[in-house]
Amino acid sequence: MSQIQPGLLWVVATPIGHRDDFSARAIETLRKVAVIAAEDTRHSRPLLMHYNIGTPLVALHEHNEREVVDAIVRRLLGGESVALISDAGTPLISDPGFRLVRAARAAGIRCVPVPGACAAIAALSVAGLPSDRFVFEGFLPPKAAARRSRLQELAGDARTLIFYESSHRVAESLADMRDVFGEAREGVLARELTKLFETVIGEPLGELATRVANDPDQQRGECVILVAGRGEEADAREAEGRRVFAILREELPPAKAAKLAAAITGAPRKLLYEG
Template sequence: MTNPGTLYIVPTPIGNLGDMTERAIKTLADVAAIAAEDTRHTRKLMQHYGIQNDVFALHEHNETQRADAVIERLQQGDSLALVSDAGTPLINDPGYVLVQRCRQHGLKVVALPGACAVTVALSAAGLPTDRFAFEGFLPSKPQQRRAKLEALKTEPRTVVVYESPHRILHTLADMNAVLGTERQLVLARELTKQFETYLNGSAAELLQILTDDSNQQRGEMVLLISPLQQETEASDGPGEAAKRTLLLLLEDLPLKKAAAVTAKIHDERKNVLYQWGLENKNKD
């Protein structure tokens, strides 16, 4: 009986070709074939790394139809690789349907670590990263986009979205209208490429920067929105429930750890809890 093959999820560079891992190159060379979002783009990448292999198209418009054929090949013993145009497949790219089908059929799926614009942007943006919400692309229609921003207005986590150059000014204008001038944003542009840029400020400030310099409107973009709680100064200290939790935890944990745990439980600011704990942990 033939052993079934494995589906490998293989990230590719988001800009800098030096970010392709040795394991990813070897995997693409060793599998029976490669399922690619855009075969032309992937063949150029393969040529750069000297990879010779069969490539077939699997994208958002044919994934459902092609999934059964891929499953059949895996069941017959072929190992296959899935790549998107850039970054990690399935992260706002095709592949979910195929991976779900593989799991349903008990087929092995192995994901390789690698480039992803979401994590790259988060790592260097200077916003809280202990929790975040990735929303992919915001809706293209203005009314729907503003409605989505309204829903995200009270989000206590850092919000990450992708945006395209031809919509960035409209999106920043909507963010200014919905989120106001106090909410801090970071625009990460052309990540890992020659003109990589991080711009930070309010939506109004970023809108002005991009309006004054049209070069800043070009390229792949990631927008990050600071969490609501970061913009709210807790002048009266943490809430009563958080105070009680912190005092209980302090019976068994050091202050730093107790403040961190309490912050996660109550969506409070860790530094505010820590300061309150310093002032109150030894009081009767």
């Protein structure tokens, strides 16, 4: 009796907004597999219906991934091919799917990427920041103290930093980035990419944080924040900030001296005050 050949696990990117960004290969793949594992079947169904994709759906999200993975791997080992999609963009990039891909590979199942849209890469391509070296940080911690702590760990990184952020925390996160990285560090907010109200705003973090805080429209939709890495000019700015702070500290309270030194030199106020 011939041995059953395992199916393939197709990891398929879907549009992040504009439906025309759905590739022909992705559409054909989703039509031919036995089942599609979707992050939210209610979210994915309208897109699939638009392209006449009638393949059955099964939910695979962060709350059920551990339980569903075994069942999907069994189907793959039984010879069925399965496609994995997320709500938008490339699966696994701040989305579920890691456990499924890992389990499938461990079982000897071939995993095939069908590349396409990814909000982080789309934002980087139009941000005007150095793109030869970058780091994707995904979502920052929602709690303010943990968020600032993580930003402090990244403050010395020379690579371009890429973050996802929810609309109701984008203003707070930009304010924290301004305080930790300094007002002069270059930042970019890429919002609603490929959608009707797409905006890409690049300004020093001090100006960008103020603009977003004062404009509710820039606090809506899907947000990607990019921040320039630390450069040699930052070291010079901080050295000058420390020098000015030391002079002002002779005549002023520490908090006021740090605030003035930061305004004069562009060095991070928090670094001067705590340093």
